[in-house]
Amino acid sequence: ATEYATPDLTNCDREPIHILGRVQSYGALLALSSGWLVQHASENLSDILGITVEGALGRRLADLLPQDSFARIREALRAVGPSNPVLRLFGIPILGEKAGDFDLSIHQSGRHLIIEFEPKGEQRNGDPLSQVYPYIHRIRRTNDLRAFTREAARSLRALCGFDSVMVYEFAEDASGHVIAEDTADGERRYLDQHFPASDIPVQARVLYKRSLLRLIADVSDPGARILAADSAGNQPLDLSLAATRAVSPIHIEYLQNMGIQASMSVSIMKDGELWGLFACHHDEPRYIDYELRTCVELFAHLFSYELGHLGEAQKREAVERSSQLQTRLMASMAEGRDLPGSLMAVSEDIRSVIPHDGLIMITDGQVSATGVTPTEEEFLCISRLLNATGGSQIFATNKLSQLLPEAADFARRCSGILAIPISRMPRDYIVLCRKELTETVKWAGNPNKPVTVGPNGVRLTPRKSFEIWRETVTGASAPWTLASTHAAELLRVVLLEIFLKITDQTAAERK
Ligand code: BLA
Structure with a gap:
């Protein structure tokens, strides 16, 4: 058998939650061998079905249930298979001391057929x-x-x-x-x-x-232990799919x-x-x-x-919005603004597609910015990183300081960047910036609410959880989602097209 460490707050990931060997009191559980013999039964069997555990272990299911109910279970079992692992039967009548209608959940677990009984509400x-x-x-x-x-x-x-x-x-x-x-x-x-x-x-x-x-x-609820017949071996039951699992x-x-x-x-x-x-x-x-x-x-x-x-609808909408953006950009340039000016004019539109706190643009060595961004000097540091990483692809990180230690100094203002190369010239980019996430998220739970704390102390309180989460995201912005990088890619294509048009125009003007 596998050895499991005693679970505590440092090894949560290793607690074997599927084999804890208990059910909750609202249901009783039986596990049967392939010959319908009861091999395991939960201690609360008599509370739920009026059958004692001793009376059930080692017996055939057919001897414990009314004939009709047993027949329905056996009939229904034909539908169980790998693609339909859990069978549900609602309102099955059961006679005897606890007579009434029951809901049943039935599934195969390793060598056992598990049947759970809950009195109908x-x-x-x-x-x-x-x-x-x-x-x-x-x-x-x-x-x-x-x-x-x-x-x-x-x-x-x-x-x-x-x-x-x-x-x-x-x-x-x-x-x-x-x-x-x-x-x-x-x-x-x-x-x-x-x-x-x-x-x-x-x-x-x-x-x-x-x-x-x-x-x-x-x-x-202390729950009820699951007891095994002597013949059942000592492997714990895998309760992964059990409805009443404690x-x-x-x-x-x-x-x-x-x-x-x-x-x-x-x-x-x-x-x-x-x-x-x-x-x-x-x-x-x-x-x-x-x-x-x-x-x-x-x-x-x-x-x-x-x-x-x-x-899917959001993806289609992103495509739609970037084509609107293109139209708006072209219109702005037709009014005589240059590209940086036009981009600043549509920065709100960009923000509605890709949420960000600030936008910086660098073309021909000229820097323009709007919103919360690094300073120009800090930005030069970032652009060295961008130039070193190649340049014709979208580049995104939500933990800039991991790649650029200097960025730790301005992490609160800018922890995440998404850089979109905007021409076929290297070194021209739009960079969308995001603040550190902890700057934007505060604990909003009621600070006056008294907390009662159990044996494992405050670690197991939402407030403490929130603090631990904050520690894990120090120096990180909200991650750039797939939808964001997808939209950035569309924007890059839009800008490339605009650049091509500008180049064509200037070429035509030169003739
Ligand atoms: C399970 N933790 C869960 C579940 C939730 C949460 C929803 C699923 C079980 C359920 O339905 O209750 C967490 N519940 C939350 C959160 C909120 C909420 C975050 O309402 C926010 C509002 N939990 C810890 C620590 C450990 C831990 C430190 O906080 C481990 C050391 C363990 N949580 C833990 C385990 C389970 C769990 C083991 C599985 C329970 C099971 O299914 O057996």
Whole structure:
């Protein structure tokens, strides 16, 4: 068996969260051998199904469940396969001491078939499934990421009834950022806050690509151990896809320090990668049944699909905007302005396509600037770096001082540059500058809110997380996204064309 270190705050990435051997109290778990014999059972089996663990281990499933229910499970299992790993059955009647309807989640885990049972929740008002499409249509009417995610947070909160729903977007370095928030009391909690990569460690991010939703219904729930029959061997069960999996105690402490009692998160995927999460908080314990969770998952799935579409639409819009930019530049030059003058005149348009804090342009050794930029002297230092790196391609960095130690002195004003070569002459560039990220982002959480702190101390509080994130981004600007470098490439082509026209014109005038 693999050896795992005891998890602590320094080795979060190594906590084996998929084999912790516990379920949450809201569901019971059985693991069966290929011959339908019960090999593992969670200790709360009698609370949930009215069957004792001793009475279940080593028995056949068919002997434990009503014939009809067993038949439905066996029938449904035909649909399970690699492309459809988790089977869901809603409202299966089970007789006996705990008689009632149950929601079941069934999947294969290594040699075992895992079946989880959750008593069906109380009758809900309305039908959440009927709401999913109307919500998605509403989201579709928005056309920028902010409005899009805000609408999604609002819809998801209406669907799941949690006190607060956030949209958390991962950055390239796996840190994250709350880009939308919708709360029951309208109070802002974490909107615009950044958190370090370690708050959602790598093994969790990998797992969340396979298993899209987790509900932590009550942070004070001790959960139930999973016990094994003597014949089961001592390999722990892989619970990666288990709906009732109990989560990392370190994370539980984080949630307790946040002052919330229930948390649910749902993966948001884009281009096959984990783009972000819906993070839902509740100030009281909150359980929603598997069928409603499936509805939430479906919503997130459709949202992910729409997010992909939004990305495509934004790319088309960037092309459109750069052609408008070309028209505007040409018009400005036709009015008799030179290129630097014209570019300064359209700098706002450039900013709407590629967000930046300042713009510097160097042509024929002449420097012009607008916005927050390095000084001319500092810029000469940067241009030496640019000239040394070749020159006909877009060049972007969000940590200038790593390449240019002198830049540490003016990092606050300019940590990131995106340089666009603008003629076929070397050494002519437009350089877009970005301030250090920490200059633009401040802690916005309520400073007066009392924090209760658990055994691992303040490290597991959002405020401390924010400070740790700040340390990791000292000397860095917001990264240049793929969309930005793409737009810069379009701008480069536009400018090249303008240059060609100017050269043609001057040649014609000379004749
Ligand atoms: C998991 N951490 C998570 C999850 C979230 C966060 C959303 C998914 C589980 C869930 O739904 O609750 C983090 N939640 C946040 C953040 C916000 C939020 C940033 O609401 C911001 C508003 N966490 C730490 C440290 C460690 C750590 C220092 O802060 C490790 C030492 C671990 N977080 C950790 C682990 C998991 C986790 C191990 C996985 C839990 C699991 O699925 O078992």
